[in-house]
Amino acid sequence: MGREQVFTCTVCGATQSKWSGRCDACGAWNTIVEEVPLAVGPGKALKRGNSLTLTDLATAEAPPPRTEAGVAELDRVLGGGLVAASAILVGGDPGIGKSTLLLQAAARFARNGLKVVYVTGEESAGQVQMRAQRLGLTESPVKLAAHTNLRDILATLDSEAPQLAIIDSIQTMWLDTVESAPGSVSQVRAAAHELTSFAKRRGIAIVMVGHVTKEGAIAGPRVVEHMVDTVLYFEGDRGHQFRILRAVKNRFGPADEIGVFEMTGKGLTEVRNPSALFLSERGTPAPGSVVFAGIEGSRPILCEIQALVAPAAPGQTRRSVVGWDGGRLAMILAVLDARAGLSFAGLDVYLNVAGGLKITEPAADLAVAMALVSAQSQQPLDPQTVVFGEISLSGALRPVSQTENRLKEAQKLGFTTAILPTLAKRAAGSGLALREKPDLATAVTDQMSGT
Ligand code: TYD
Ligand code: MG
Numbered sequence: 328m329g330r331e332q333v334f335t336c337t338v339c340g341a342t343q344s345k346w347s348g349r350c351d352a353c354g355a356w357n358t359i360v361e362e363v364p365l366a367v368g369p370g371k372a373l374k375r376g377n378s379l380t381l382t383d384l385a386t387a388e389a390p391p392p393r394t395e396a397g398v399a400e401l402d403r404v405l406g407g408g409l410v411a412a413s414a415i416l417v418g419g420d421p422g423i424g425k426s427t428l429l430l431q432a433a434a435r436f437a438r439n440g441l442k443v444v445y446v447t448g449e450e451s452a453g454q455v456q457m458r459a460q461r462l463g464l465t466e467s468p469v470k471l472a473a474h475t476n477l478r479d480i481l482a483t484l485d486s487e488a489p490q491l492a493i494i495d496s497i498q499t500m501w502l503d504t505v506e507s508a509p510g511s512v513s514q515v516r517a518a519a520h521e522l523t524s525f526a527k528r529r530g531i532a533i534v535m536v537g538h539v540t541k542e543g544a545i546a547g548p549r550v551v552e553h554m555v556d557t558v559l560y561f562e563g564d565r566g567h568q569f570r571i572l573r574a575v576k577n578r579f580g581p582a583d584e585i586g587v588f589e590m591t592g593k594g595l596t597e598v599r600n601p602s603a604l605f606l607s608e609r610g611t612p613a614p615g616s617v618v619f620a621g622i623e624g625s626r627p628i629l630c631e632i633q634a635l636v637a638p639a640a641p642g643q644t645r646r647s648v649v650g651w652d653g654g655r656l657a658m659i660l661a662v663l664d665a666r667a668g669l670s671f672a673g674l675d676v677y678l679n680v681a682g683g684l685k686i687t688e689p690a691a692d693l694a695v696a697m698a699l700v701s702a703q704s705q706q707p708l709d710p711q712t713v714v715f716g717e718i719s720l721s722g723a724l725r726p727v728s729q730t731e732n733r734l735k736e737a738q739k740l741g742f743t744t745a746i747l748p749t750l751a752k753r754a755a756g757s758g759l760a761l762r763e764k765p766d767l768a769t770a771v772t773d774q775m776s777g778t
Contacts, residue, residue, distance in 0.1 A: 332344070335512045336350040336352060337546045337550070338350065339353035339549050340550035341353065343359070347359055391412070392410075393408030394439060394490075396432055396436055398432070398435055400586030400587060400588060400599075401597075404574050405557065405579075406557075406579045411530050412530040413526060413557060413579065414522060414532075414535070414555040415555060415558075417560075418536075418539055418549075418559070419539060419560055420562075420565075421538050423562070424570055424590055425561050426447075426455075428588070429493050430455065430458060433467070434464040441490045442487070442489040444470045444471075444491070444492045445469050445492075446495065448500055450473065452472070452473040475501060477521055481525055484529070490531055492531060494533065496535070496538055497519055497537050497551065498510045498538055500515075500518040502514065502517050515537075516554075519535060520554060535551070535555070552575075559574055560575055562683075563683050564683030566683070568589050569598070569682055571586070571588070571683075572585065572586040572587075574624070583623065583624045584624030584625060584626075585623040587604070601628050602630070602736060605630040606629055608631075608682065609681075612710040614706060615634040615635055615707075616633050616698065616707065616708070617631070617694045617701065617708055617712075618630070618712065618713045619631070619690075620713040620715045620734070621715065622729050622733065627732045627735070627736035628684075629736060630684050630686070631682070632698045633698065634678050634701070634702040635677040635679075636674050636677075636702040637674065637675045637677075646660075646676050647675075650680025650685050651678060651680055651685075651686050651691065656678055656695065659692060659699065659718060662722055663699065666767055667768045669700065669771060671703070689727070692717050693717070693718060693746070693747070693770065694714040694715060696718060696767060697774060700770075700775070701774065704775055711741070712743075712744040712745065713742050713746075714745070714747070716747050716748040724765065724770070726748045734761075738757055745759045746770065748765075
Protein backbone atom coordinates (compact mmCIF):
# COMPACT_ATOMS: atom_id res chain seq x y z
CA MET A 328 0.00 0.00 0.00
CA GLY A 329 1.50 3.33 -1.03
CA ARG A 330 1.65 5.99 1.65
CA GLU A 331 -0.52 9.03 1.27
CA GLN A 332 1.13 11.89 -0.51
CA VAL A 333 1.42 15.18 1.30
CA PHE A 334 2.18 18.49 -0.35
CA THR A 335 3.48 21.43 1.64
CA CYS A 336 3.78 25.12 0.91
CA THR A 337 7.38 26.23 1.38
CA VAL A 338 6.32 29.72 2.33
CA CYS A 339 3.65 29.18 4.99
CA GLY A 340 3.93 25.45 5.68
CA ALA A 341 0.26 24.67 4.96
CA THR A 342 -0.32 21.11 3.78
CA GLN A 343 -2.72 19.78 1.20
CA SER A 344 -3.40 16.40 -0.38
CA LYS A 345 -2.70 17.31 -4.00
CA TRP A 346 -0.28 19.51 -5.85
CA SER A 347 -1.41 22.88 -7.12
CA GLY A 348 0.24 25.92 -8.61
CA ARG A 349 -0.98 28.25 -5.92
CA CYS A 350 -1.12 27.78 -2.15
CA ASP A 351 -4.72 27.95 -0.89
CA ALA A 352 -3.58 29.19 2.51
CA CYS A 353 -1.21 32.06 1.70
CA GLY A 354 -1.82 32.58 -2.01
CA ALA A 355 1.84 32.22 -3.00
CA TRP A 356 2.53 30.83 -6.47
CA ASN A 357 4.81 27.91 -7.26
CA THR A 358 5.60 27.11 -3.66
CA ILE A 359 3.96 23.69 -3.24
CA VAL A 360 6.34 20.74 -3.04
CA GLU A 361 5.85 17.09 -2.17
CA GLU A 362 6.75 16.39 1.40
CA VAL A 363 8.50 13.34 2.79
CA PRO A 364 6.84 12.69 6.14
CA LEU A 365 8.98 12.39 9.26
CA ALA A 366 9.99 8.86 10.22
CA VAL A 367 8.27 9.11 13.58
CA GLY A 368 4.77 10.44 13.61
CA PRO A 369 1.19 9.64 14.20
CA GLY A 370 -0.07 6.36 12.84
CA LYS A 371 2.20 4.18 14.98
CA ALA A 372 0.39 2.66 17.96
CA LEU A 373 1.05 4.79 21.00
CA LYS A 374 2.25 3.28 24.22
CA ARG A 375 0.62 4.59 27.33
CA GLY A 376 2.56 7.69 28.44
CA ASN A 377 3.75 8.69 31.91
CA SER A 378 1.49 11.04 33.78
CA LEU A 379 2.72 14.56 34.21
CA THR A 380 3.31 16.55 37.35
CA LEU A 381 1.04 19.57 37.19
CA THR A 382 1.82 22.88 38.86
CA ASP A 383 -0.28 25.95 39.48
CA LEU A 384 0.09 29.42 38.01
CA ALA A 385 1.45 30.95 41.21
CA THR A 386 4.64 28.89 41.18
CA ALA A 387 6.12 31.13 38.54
CA GLU A 388 9.87 31.34 38.44
CA ALA A 389 11.84 34.56 38.58
CA PRO A 390 11.83 36.47 35.28
CA PRO A 391 14.41 35.03 32.87
CA PRO A 392 17.88 36.59 33.14
CA ARG A 393 18.72 38.89 30.26
CA THR A 394 21.96 40.05 28.74
CA GLU A 395 22.12 43.31 26.88
CA ALA A 396 24.19 43.73 23.76
CA GLY A 397 24.72 47.38 24.55
CA VAL A 398 23.15 48.20 21.19
CA ALA A 399 19.93 49.97 22.17
CA GLU A 400 18.20 49.29 18.85
CA LEU A 401 18.82 45.54 19.17
CA ASP A 402 18.14 45.23 22.88
CA ARG A 403 14.79 46.95 22.57
CA VAL A 404 13.63 44.65 19.79
CA LEU A 405 14.62 41.64 21.89
CA GLY A 406 12.40 43.02 24.67
CA GLY A 407 15.24 44.31 26.85
CA GLY A 408 18.12 42.01 26.01
CA LEU A 409 18.84 38.41 25.17
CA VAL A 410 16.98 35.78 27.21
CA ALA A 411 18.76 32.56 28.15
CA ALA A 412 17.11 29.29 27.01
CA SER A 413 15.32 30.90 24.11
CA ALA A 414 15.13 30.34 20.38
CA ILE A 415 15.14 33.35 18.10
CA LEU A 416 14.49 33.40 14.38
CA VAL A 417 15.89 36.24 12.30
CA GLY A 418 14.24 36.28 8.88
CA GLY A 419 14.84 38.52 5.91
CA ASP A 420 15.56 38.70 2.22
CA PRO A 421 18.91 37.37 0.99
CA GLY A 422 21.56 40.09 1.03
CA ILE A 423 19.66 42.41 3.36
CA GLY A 424 22.36 42.16 6.06
CA LYS A 425 21.36 39.35 8.43
CA SER A 426 24.84 37.85 8.63
CA THR A 427 26.35 41.28 9.15
CA LEU A 428 23.88 42.10 11.94
CA LEU A 429 24.42 38.80 13.70
CA LEU A 430 28.19 38.87 13.44
CA GLN A 431 28.19 42.36 14.95
CA ALA A 432 25.70 41.26 17.64
CA ALA A 433 27.78 38.14 18.37
CA ALA A 434 30.85 40.31 18.86
CA ARG A 435 28.99 42.69 21.19
CA PHE A 436 27.60 39.87 23.31
CA ALA A 437 31.02 38.22 23.43
CA ARG A 438 32.60 41.46 24.58
CA ASN A 439 29.94 41.69 27.30
CA GLY A 440 31.15 38.37 28.64
CA LEU A 441 28.90 35.82 26.93
CA LYS A 442 30.43 32.72 25.44
CA VAL A 443 29.37 32.88 21.78
CA VAL A 444 29.57 30.32 18.98
CA TYR A 445 28.81 31.34 15.39
CA VAL A 446 28.08 28.50 12.97
CA THR A 447 27.87 29.35 9.30
CA GLY A 448 26.47 26.97 6.75
CA GLU A 449 26.31 29.56 4.01
CA GLU A 450 29.85 30.80 3.79
CA SER A 451 33.33 29.48 4.46
CA ALA A 452 35.08 30.34 7.70
CA GLY A 453 37.43 32.46 5.60
CA GLN A 454 34.58 34.57 4.26
CA VAL A 455 33.24 35.22 7.74
CA GLN A 456 36.73 36.08 8.99
CA MET A 457 37.13 38.55 6.14
CA ARG A 458 33.85 40.17 7.05
CA ALA A 459 34.93 40.30 10.69
CA GLN A 460 38.12 42.00 9.61
CA ARG A 461 36.23 44.56 7.57
CA LEU A 462 33.96 45.26 10.54
CA GLY A 463 36.92 45.49 12.93
CA LEU A 464 35.70 42.56 15.02
CA THR A 465 38.65 40.19 14.82
CA GLU A 466 39.57 40.81 18.47
CA SER A 467 36.16 39.68 19.76
CA PRO A 468 36.22 36.26 21.42
CA VAL A 469 33.60 34.69 19.13
CA LYS A 470 34.13 31.01 18.26
CA LEU A 471 33.50 30.23 14.60
CA ALA A 472 32.70 27.07 12.64
CA ALA A 473 31.60 26.43 9.07
CA HIS A 474 29.45 23.30 9.10
CA THR A 475 26.00 22.05 8.13
CA ASN A 476 25.56 18.68 9.83
CA LEU A 477 23.34 19.44 12.78
CA ARG A 478 24.32 16.33 14.71
CA ASP A 479 27.96 17.50 14.77
CA ILE A 480 26.92 21.04 15.56
CA LEU A 481 24.78 19.98 18.51
CA ALA A 482 27.62 17.79 19.82
CA THR A 483 29.94 20.78 19.56
CA LEU A 484 27.51 23.07 21.33
CA ASP A 485 27.15 20.38 23.99
CA SER A 486 30.86 20.30 24.72
CA GLU A 487 31.59 24.00 24.21
CA ALA A 488 28.54 25.02 26.29
CA PRO A 489 28.20 28.56 24.92
CA GLN A 490 25.52 30.95 26.21
CA LEU A 491 24.68 32.10 22.70
CA ALA A 492 24.82 30.15 19.45
CA ILE A 493 24.13 31.63 16.04
CA ILE A 494 23.08 29.31 13.22
CA ASP A 495 23.41 30.98 9.81
CA SER A 496 21.21 29.73 8.19
CA ILE A 497 18.57 27.18 9.20
CA GLN A 498 18.03 26.34 5.52
CA THR A 499 21.55 24.96 5.13
CA MET A 500 21.34 22.66 8.17
CA TRP A 501 20.51 18.99 7.81
CA LEU A 502 19.75 16.08 10.07
CA ASP A 503 20.67 12.58 8.93
CA THR A 504 17.42 11.22 10.41
CA VAL A 505 15.35 13.13 7.87
CA GLU A 506 15.31 11.83 4.31
CA SER A 507 14.70 15.01 2.37
CA ALA A 508 17.24 17.55 1.16
CA PRO A 509 18.54 20.52 3.19
CA GLY A 510 16.20 23.47 2.79
CA SER A 511 13.09 21.32 2.38
CA VAL A 512 10.19 21.94 4.72
CA SER A 513 10.81 18.73 6.69
CA GLN A 514 14.54 19.38 7.11
CA VAL A 515 14.05 22.99 8.11
CA ARG A 516 11.31 22.05 10.57
CA ALA A 517 13.24 19.16 12.05
CA ALA A 518 16.43 21.22 12.36
CA ALA A 519 14.59 24.13 14.00
CA HIS A 520 12.86 21.70 16.34
CA GLU A 521 16.18 20.12 17.38
CA LEU A 522 17.80 23.50 17.94
CA THR A 523 14.83 24.88 19.88
CA SER A 524 14.64 21.92 22.22
CA PHE A 525 18.42 21.99 22.65
CA ALA A 526 18.19 25.66 23.63
CA LYS A 527 15.54 24.87 26.27
CA ARG A 528 17.35 21.80 27.56
CA ARG A 529 20.75 23.41 27.89
CA GLY A 530 19.64 26.91 28.80
CA ILE A 531 21.37 28.66 25.90
CA ALA A 532 20.05 31.25 23.51
CA ILE A 533 20.02 30.11 19.90
CA VAL A 534 19.58 32.51 17.02
CA MET A 535 18.62 31.00 13.67
CA VAL A 536 18.82 32.88 10.42
CA GLY A 537 16.10 32.19 7.85
CA HIS A 538 16.07 33.52 4.31
CA VAL A 539 12.77 34.64 2.93
CA THR A 540 12.26 32.70 -0.28
CA LYS A 541 10.13 33.76 -3.16
CA GLU A 542 9.42 30.37 -4.68
CA GLY A 543 9.51 26.60 -3.99
CA ALA A 544 12.53 24.37 -3.35
CA ILE A 545 13.66 26.13 -0.18
CA ALA A 546 11.39 26.51 2.82
CA GLY A 547 10.94 30.02 4.09
CA PRO A 548 11.25 31.13 7.73
CA ARG A 549 7.49 31.13 8.22
CA VAL A 550 7.40 27.35 8.51
CA VAL A 551 9.29 27.55 11.82
CA GLU A 552 7.80 30.74 13.27
CA HIS A 553 5.47 28.83 15.57
CA MET A 554 8.31 26.83 17.16
CA VAL A 555 10.56 29.63 18.31
CA ASP A 556 10.08 32.15 21.12
CA THR A 557 10.95 35.24 19.18
CA VAL A 558 10.62 36.07 15.49
CA LEU A 559 12.49 39.09 14.16
CA TYR A 560 12.41 40.26 10.57
CA PHE A 561 15.19 42.32 9.08
CA GLU A 562 13.65 44.51 6.42
CA GLY A 563 14.63 47.35 4.21
CA ASP A 564 14.97 48.42 0.68
CA ARG A 565 18.26 47.32 -0.83
CA GLY A 566 18.44 50.66 -2.63
CA HIS A 567 18.40 52.46 0.72
CA GLN A 568 20.85 52.21 3.55
CA PHE A 569 18.14 52.00 6.25
CA ARG A 570 17.42 48.61 7.77
CA ILE A 571 14.65 47.83 10.21
CA LEU A 572 14.69 44.96 12.66
CA ARG A 573 11.09 44.22 13.58
CA ALA A 574 9.80 41.88 16.30
CA VAL A 575 6.73 40.14 14.90
CA LYS A 576 6.48 37.66 17.75
CA ASN A 577 8.11 37.76 21.16
CA ARG A 578 7.30 35.52 24.11
CA PHE A 579 9.61 37.62 26.26
CA GLY A 580 8.66 41.13 25.28
CA PRO A 581 6.36 43.31 23.23
CA ALA A 582 5.87 42.46 19.56
CA ASP A 583 5.91 45.17 16.87
CA GLU A 584 8.93 46.82 18.42
CA ILE A 585 11.44 48.03 15.83
CA GLY A 586 15.12 48.86 15.77
CA VAL A 587 16.51 51.09 13.05
CA PHE A 588 19.98 50.62 11.57
CA GLU A 589 21.95 52.12 8.76
CA MET A 590 24.12 49.96 6.48
CA THR A 591 27.46 51.64 6.03
CA GLY A 592 30.81 50.58 4.61
CA LYS A 593 31.73 49.48 8.14
CA GLY A 594 28.62 47.40 8.79
CA LEU A 595 25.43 48.38 10.56
CA THR A 596 25.24 51.37 12.84
CA GLU A 597 22.32 52.23 15.08
CA VAL A 598 20.00 55.08 14.27
CA ARG A 599 18.95 56.75 17.48
CA ASN A 600 16.59 59.28 15.95
CA PRO A 601 14.80 57.55 13.08
CA SER A 602 12.27 60.33 12.48
CA ALA A 603 15.02 62.79 11.63
CA LEU A 604 16.54 60.17 9.33
CA PHE A 605 13.31 59.33 7.53
CA LEU A 606 12.55 62.98 6.97
CA SER A 607 16.10 63.95 6.03
CA GLU A 608 15.53 63.41 2.31
CA ARG A 609 12.53 65.68 2.17
CA GLY A 610 13.00 68.36 -0.43
CA THR A 611 10.95 71.46 -1.11
CA PRO A 612 7.24 71.02 -0.37
CA ALA A 613 5.70 69.22 -3.31
CA PRO A 614 2.09 68.28 -3.98
CA GLY A 615 1.40 64.75 -2.79
CA SER A 616 3.90 64.82 0.09
CA VAL A 617 2.58 64.38 3.63
CA VAL A 618 4.36 63.73 6.92
CA PHE A 619 2.74 60.90 8.84
CA ALA A 620 3.16 60.75 12.62
CA GLY A 621 3.29 57.02 13.20
CA ILE A 622 3.99 54.67 16.08
CA GLU A 623 6.14 51.58 15.71
CA GLY A 624 6.02 49.45 18.85
CA SER A 625 6.61 51.81 21.73
CA ARG A 626 8.19 54.49 19.61
CA PRO A 627 6.84 57.41 17.60
CA ILE A 628 8.30 57.62 14.09
CA LEU A 629 7.67 60.37 11.59
CA CYS A 630 7.95 59.56 7.92
CA GLU A 631 7.00 61.00 4.59
CA ILE A 632 4.21 59.57 2.47
CA GLN A 633 4.33 60.49 -1.21
CA ALA A 634 1.54 60.19 -3.74
CA LEU A 635 1.57 60.79 -7.46
CA VAL A 636 -1.48 60.89 -9.69
CA ALA A 637 -1.19 60.82 -13.47
CA PRO A 638 -3.56 60.22 -16.39
CA ALA A 639 -3.78 56.53 -17.17
CA ALA A 640 -3.48 54.85 -20.54
CA PRO A 641 -6.97 54.00 -21.77
CA GLY A 642 -8.34 50.85 -20.17
CA GLN A 643 -5.42 50.21 -17.81
CA THR A 644 -5.27 52.21 -14.61
CA ARG A 645 -2.35 51.40 -12.35
CA ARG A 646 -2.26 51.31 -8.58
CA SER A 647 1.28 50.97 -7.34
CA VAL A 648 2.23 50.91 -3.65
CA VAL A 649 5.59 50.73 -1.89
CA GLY A 650 5.69 50.39 1.90
CA TRP A 651 1.96 50.16 2.44
CA ASP A 652 -0.91 47.77 1.80
CA GLY A 653 -2.40 47.80 -1.72
CA GLY A 654 -5.81 46.68 -0.49
CA ARG A 655 -5.90 49.50 2.03
CA LEU A 656 -5.06 52.00 -0.75
CA ALA A 657 -8.00 50.70 -2.80
CA MET A 658 -10.23 51.22 0.22
CA ILE A 659 -9.05 54.80 0.77
CA LEU A 660 -9.62 55.58 -2.93
CA ALA A 661 -13.14 54.14 -2.71
CA VAL A 662 -13.97 56.12 0.44
CA LEU A 663 -12.58 59.33 -1.12
CA ASP A 664 -14.84 58.72 -4.10
CA ALA A 665 -17.98 57.73 -2.19
CA ARG A 666 -17.77 60.10 0.81
CA ALA A 667 -15.78 63.08 -0.39
CA GLY A 668 -16.70 63.12 -4.07
CA LEU A 669 -13.09 62.82 -5.23
CA SER A 670 -12.74 60.31 -8.03
CA PHE A 671 -9.50 58.72 -9.25
CA ALA A 672 -11.11 56.89 -12.16
CA GLY A 673 -8.92 57.01 -15.25
CA LEU A 674 -5.90 58.02 -13.20
CA ASP A 675 -2.78 56.08 -12.27
CA VAL A 676 -2.03 56.27 -8.56
CA TYR A 677 1.44 55.74 -7.11
CA LEU A 678 1.99 55.68 -3.36
CA ASN A 679 5.35 55.48 -1.66
CA VAL A 680 6.56 55.50 1.93
CA ALA A 681 9.91 57.26 1.73
CA GLY A 682 13.05 55.66 3.11
CA GLY A 683 12.06 52.01 2.69
CA LEU A 684 9.85 51.91 5.79
CA LYS A 685 6.86 49.54 5.80
CA ILE A 686 3.78 50.91 7.53
CA THR A 687 0.97 48.67 8.75
CA GLU A 688 -0.90 51.02 11.08
CA PRO A 689 -4.44 52.08 10.09
CA ALA A 690 -3.47 55.45 11.58
CA ALA A 691 -1.74 56.17 8.27
CA ASP A 692 -5.12 56.23 6.45
CA LEU A 693 -5.64 59.95 6.78
CA ALA A 694 -2.04 60.76 5.83
CA VAL A 695 -2.43 58.64 2.70
CA ALA A 696 -5.76 60.28 1.88
CA MET A 697 -4.30 63.77 2.31
CA ALA A 698 -1.33 62.84 0.10
CA LEU A 699 -3.75 61.66 -2.59
CA VAL A 700 -5.89 64.78 -2.29
CA SER A 701 -2.83 66.99 -2.46
CA ALA A 702 -1.46 65.11 -5.49
CA GLN A 703 -4.81 65.25 -7.26
CA SER A 704 -5.37 68.94 -6.59
CA GLN A 705 -1.69 69.90 -7.08
CA GLN A 706 -1.81 71.82 -3.80
CA PRO A 707 1.07 71.11 -1.43
CA LEU A 708 0.32 70.71 2.26
CA ASP A 709 1.93 73.11 4.69
CA PRO A 710 5.38 71.48 5.22
CA GLN A 711 5.20 72.04 8.99
CA THR A 712 2.14 69.78 9.30
CA VAL A 713 1.86 66.17 10.42
CA VAL A 714 -1.18 64.00 9.71
CA PHE A 715 -2.63 60.85 11.29
CA GLY A 716 -6.00 59.16 11.81
CA GLU A 717 -7.96 56.09 10.82
CA ILE A 718 -10.65 56.31 8.14
CA SER A 719 -13.77 54.16 8.39
CA LEU A 720 -15.85 53.07 5.40
CA SER A 721 -18.51 55.58 6.38
CA GLY A 722 -15.97 58.35 5.84
CA ALA A 723 -15.77 59.14 9.56
CA LEU A 724 -12.36 59.67 11.14
CA ARG A 725 -11.49 57.54 14.14
CA PRO A 726 -9.01 58.62 16.77
CA VAL A 727 -5.92 56.42 17.06
CA SER A 728 -3.77 55.22 19.95
CA GLN A 729 -0.97 57.28 21.51
CA THR A 730 -2.07 60.63 20.10
CA GLU A 731 0.06 62.50 22.63
CA ASN A 732 3.22 60.58 21.79
CA ARG A 733 2.74 61.34 18.11
CA LEU A 734 2.22 65.03 18.79
CA LYS A 735 5.22 65.19 21.12
CA GLU A 736 7.52 63.68 18.51
CA ALA A 737 6.21 66.08 15.87
CA GLN A 738 6.85 69.02 18.14
CA LYS A 739 10.36 67.77 18.95
CA LEU A 740 11.13 67.82 15.23
CA GLY A 741 9.88 71.34 14.73
CA PHE A 742 6.40 70.75 13.31
CA THR A 743 3.75 73.31 14.17
CA THR A 744 0.42 71.85 13.05
CA ALA A 745 -1.36 68.50 13.15
CA ILE A 746 -4.33 67.31 11.12
CA LEU A 747 -6.10 64.59 13.10
CA PRO A 748 -9.52 63.12 13.98
CA THR A 749 -11.66 65.04 16.48
CA LEU A 750 -10.42 64.12 19.93
CA ALA A 751 -12.71 63.02 22.75
CA LYS A 752 -10.53 64.82 25.26
CA ARG A 753 -7.86 67.45 24.91
CA ALA A 754 -4.37 66.21 24.15
CA ALA A 755 -2.17 67.48 26.93
CA GLY A 756 1.15 69.16 26.64
CA SER A 757 1.55 69.65 22.91
CA GLY A 758 2.41 73.03 21.49
CA LEU A 759 1.02 72.12 18.07
CA ALA A 760 -2.00 73.78 16.48
CA LEU A 761 -4.53 70.96 16.23
CA ARG A 762 -6.77 70.87 13.17
CA GLU A 763 -9.35 68.33 14.31
CA LYS A 764 -11.57 66.92 11.56
CA PRO A 765 -14.75 64.92 12.22
CA ASP A 766 -14.77 63.19 8.84
CA LEU A 767 -12.89 62.76 5.61
CA ALA A 768 -15.16 65.07 3.59
CA THR A 769 -14.35 67.97 5.94
CA ALA A 770 -10.63 67.22 5.80
CA VAL A 771 -10.73 67.15 1.99
CA THR A 772 -12.79 70.36 1.63
CA ASP A 773 -10.52 72.20 4.09
CA GLN A 774 -7.40 71.06 2.23
CA MET A 775 -8.84 72.09 -1.14
CA SER A 776 -9.75 75.53 0.16
CA GLY A 777 -6.44 75.88 1.96
CA THR A 778 -7.69 76.12 5.54
P1 TYD B 1 24.84 40.02 4.46
O1 TYD B 1 24.97 40.24 5.92
O2 TYD B 1 25.77 39.03 3.84
O3 TYD B 1 23.35 39.64 4.05
P2 TYD B 1 22.49 38.33 4.37
O4 TYD B 1 23.20 37.53 5.39
O5 TYD B 1 21.15 38.86 4.85
O6 TYD B 1 22.31 37.61 3.07
O7 TYD B 1 25.01 41.47 3.80
C1 TYD B 1 25.05 41.59 2.46
C2 TYD B 1 25.12 43.02 2.00
O8 TYD B 1 25.53 43.96 2.95
C3 TYD B 1 26.10 43.06 0.88
O9 TYD B 1 25.39 43.44 -0.29
C4 TYD B 1 27.11 44.07 1.24
C5 TYD B 1 26.50 44.83 2.37
N1 TYD B 1 27.50 45.23 3.38
C6 TYD B 1 27.82 46.57 3.53
O10 TYD B 1 27.28 47.43 2.85
N2 TYD B 1 28.73 46.93 4.48
C7 TYD B 1 29.35 46.02 5.26
O11 TYD B 1 30.17 46.39 6.11
C8 TYD B 1 29.03 44.63 5.07
C9 TYD B 1 29.69 43.57 5.90
C10 TYD B 1 28.09 44.28 4.13
MG1 MG C 1 24.08 35.67 5.15
